[in-house]
Amino acid sequence: MKTAMLSKTGTCILKPSNLISLLAGLLLSVSASAQKSETPYSMVYFYLTDDEDHARQILASIKEMGVTRVHALVYWWQAETLGGEYWKKDYSANSIGDGFYKSLDHFVNISREMGLTPSFRIGSSREWNGLWHPADASGSIEPYAKWVTSLAERYKGKIDHYVIGDEENVRWSSKEYFDTMFVPLAKAIRQGDPQTKIASCGVSSSPATAWNLDLIKLGLPKYGDGIACNFWSMQLDDLHELSGLMKQVRQVWPEAKFYGNGMVYAENRGIDDQWQAAVAAQSMFNLWDIGWDSAPYYLYNFSIAADTKQNYGIAELPARDKSMVKTAAWRAYQAIAHVFNDRQAMKDSTVKITAAPAIEAKVEDGGVLKLSPPDLSIRAFERGDELIVYMVYRNVRTARDGRVNVNISSDQWRDPELIPLLDYTARRKMTSVVKDGQLLLSDISVSLQPTIVLLKRAAK
């Protein structure tokens, strides 16, 4: 029963043939919508603005990419100056105090209106040499905790989760962080919004497994709902450490959620950077695949990072008089987020799928070499009457490409179509042959950029 199809713009168009299919379609739609909130596709949002139209424009462009979550950094010192003038050098008045709250209101309300799930990272004393606020020399966390409670109360019921600080593992042991920052602020958040979820800081660089496990031993589950990590893309192709971290955490805390403050950090070298596109696509797919809960991509707009002097952006932000500029990576993220968007509905397929080299070279002794890098990763998922095949060379450090013949050992699947990574709404029909109960696809291009093939269940 076909109840929906994708239009060229990616909009879901219901084509009910009768009332039953309409109802089924609506149920499917509601179900998919509920499951969408479980996808990891998030974006770090540094674009707070008191201009409602501009906020709407930016958030709409993020929504278009298939992102389901947005993660903003919230500072006490930006909300309340406590009479200090520290902000005057770098900030305009409308981004401080009431202007800040107005911007935050736009972020929270518009993102929710658009079906995006907002989350907050709350600031740390790292930003002010150990002070929680530049105008509060006491160094006491109590005034900060009081403000955090007011923040949670203001947005009660609207924020999916709070991440308490960022990369505190660089300066503190688990216990120092737990006692000094995490517990006081977790309590403060709970007081203001008992239902929201709370995570420890996004740990730096490595999964920092031991640091996180120590936090759990100290009592993290009593005050929070999960942990957070910041991953470089280079940590996301070899999932050994990430999978190990998740396994070890779940062994001692089965309900733990997995969040982050910034992920991927794939450098942009131009609008058409195909390597960045490959990294963005693989990273987000892998985070979806391993069941990470929220993975805020770093970064949306073009800008030069203060520390590494690199541009991790995937787009140039839209402005009032200028439409946005989308990179290949933006489009690649979009394809992954739209195709692999309902984790609960997509089941690992048991269909055996193999790939063999398609390029043949003659040997002067009469033989033939069939050549293609053999380390191709193949994943397949079934969703209703669809089979989605994902093929990629995973080690993004090593440029790889090849051409393969794909053998699907089942007679259930037909009508293969390529979903182009950089234009996910397009569908390119692929030639195939059914032979001995198997479906054969010939001469398929594979590389560091995922090749995604969509097949339909054959009519009985």
Next chain:
Amino acid sequence: MRITLTVLIALSLGAAADTRWARVGDPQETAVDPSGITLNAPKDSVAGIVSGNFEITGDAIIVQAKVKDAPLRGITFALHDSATGESVGYWQNPLGIIGEVEVDAILPLSQKAKTGRLFAGTDRIASNARITAITYRPTKRRQAMHASAYGALVDSTHIAGQTFVTSGTKLDAIVFRGRQLTNTDGPDMIVRVFKWTSDTGKTGGAIAQRIVPRKQLPQPLDGFEVDFPLTLNVATKKGETYFIEWSMAGPCSADQAILLYAGDSSYAGGCRYENGNAVKDWDMYLETFESD
């Protein structure tokens, strides 16, 4: 079994090995001489030579060769299953090569194969590279410590290390992951192997040593690090502990450092060291390849 390409005629190096090499692809694209081959292949062409059949006794192949003037990915070594003709192991040079360098490559097998043929040439990359002195031999993948973060610096004030327990009687090769930091003018890196005991740490002198030419590691502008294979060919005692040490061959400032991958502990049989001190809960990124 060790097979060397010195002349392109049949050699009698062992009953199991057929040491004849044969041209692959358009003969015009591979010039063969007594020392090796010179490619003259355009884009999208597969050209080179392929060995005769040989027995594969492990799950990886070590290839060593001298390579001159190859563009990025302009050299391919591929292991082909003799039964199917399909490639089951594959390596391309991750950086361009200027002048002549000695190249080590390790080709893990993606699936089992009883006998194979080694291809040396180019796979669809335009290349005029010269390849000589090709040797290859089977090996076995052993320890795999996979870390995913920049972890260990190597410069004048930092010496990196890792202990591990051998599973065979010869340490054929290792693979580590790294790149140059910021300044590329520094000295080359030295990799040494020592016997290790729990009482004294490094015991005796180095039992193996190799220089890693700095220019074979990526520069910052290359954008990412490489998995660097290094053959060692050193006899070991099965089940005993050894120490791999990465240090500099000369004075090296902090900005000239080599940056190696390390990360959360993934190996129970050893641990990472820095300047001789154990780094708790960490391992270097390290794979070992050994023979029984």
